[in-house]
Amino acid sequence: MTEIIDGNAVAGDIRAELTDCVETLQDSGVTPGLATVLMSDDPASETYVSMKQQDCEEVGINGIHVEIDPDAPAEELFETIDRLNDDPEVHGILVQLPVPDHVDKRAVIRAIDPAKDVDGFHPENVGRLVAGDARFKPCTPHGVQKLLAAYEIETAGADVVVVGRSDIVGKPLANLFIQKAPQGNATTTICHSRTDDLEAKTKTADIVIAAAGVPEFIDGAMLNEGATVIDVGINRVDADTEKGYELVGDVDYESAESVAGAITPVPGGVGPMTRAMLLYNAVNAASEQHDIDIELP
Ligand SMILES: NC(=O)C1=CN([C@@H]2O[C@H](COP(=O)(O)OP(=O)(O)OC[C@H]3O[C@@H](n4cnc5c(N)ncnc54)[C@H](OP(=O)(O)O)[C@@H]3O)[C@@H](O)[C@H]2O)C=CC1
């Protein structure tokens, strides 16, 4: 029987525990504040940011939302970041990516105070992660680790194949898998668009992580019998539905499900975990900034 890994359920448990953490902080007079900055009119970005606001409300985090006209000069975004960096009620800052072409993405990431960088994208935080001294683990990689832990899927000694080498998913996730730490100690292969014979790599893996942004391109024939399949991909494809699209992962779910030992669905797999770990990082940021001890989930 293939186990369906329920990201909504695991994320719900984490949010419940974070609610208790927020109460502990509030007993000391601190309400965690998380700012999201949106400089885009992309509907997927708008959806994600509004879901995140709902999540904040659920756990008692003060969600602060700032929208900037995508045609505005870049300075407007940098001034906003400076203001949020200086605001003591804001403990975490997320600038939704992608930003418009006329805005230098790397400069945006560097402008965020590393102590408030709840995405974990600032070079200081990337360096700390690689050095095995993470302050904020990037939300999607951290969410994948928590899913594997919740389902007691062993990574130590496992052959893991990560398909995708982006700065926000593939690279940090592979970094976590090779660390001497829980949900680490894996023998990790990173694949990308220049990988020769991808199927030969995925076919022998115990755990396959699909994070390429190519709809349904990993199918059952590319998998080892009983493998764990974690589908990070979220792709909107045209469909005759109410919304005019359908969400699909990077994995061809039907064919993969018949081969896999465990698999995440899309939606309801990694996506909700990414959002839960953002809340986790925001609560962690508030506790660090006020030097209040809490027990994170
Ligand atoms: N569930 C969640 O919470 C999240 C989901 N996502 C989703 O995950 C997916 C990946 O996102 P992200 O990492 O930002 O994507 P990027 O587009 O930044 O990176 C994609 C990576 O996949 C590689 N790739 C592309 N095509 C192939 C192929 N045919 N074979 C092998 N490798 C390939 C690229 O290789 P190269 O480097 O050579 O170009 C690149 O390294 C997207 O669908 C995105 O929407 C993203 C973030 C969070």
Ligand SMILES: Nc1nc(=O)c2c([nH]1)NC[C@@H]1CN(c3ccc(C(=O)N[C@@H](CCC(=O)O)C(=O)O)cc3)C=[N+]21
């Ligand atoms: N600075 C920054 N940080 C990010 O973490 C970040 C980003 N920019 N830009 C875009 C990507 C993408 N991403 C998602 C997170 C959750 C869902 C999610 O919750 N998905 C739901 C469904 C959502 C829906 O219905 O559309 C699910 O999979 O069940 C999706 C996508 C975070 N990203």
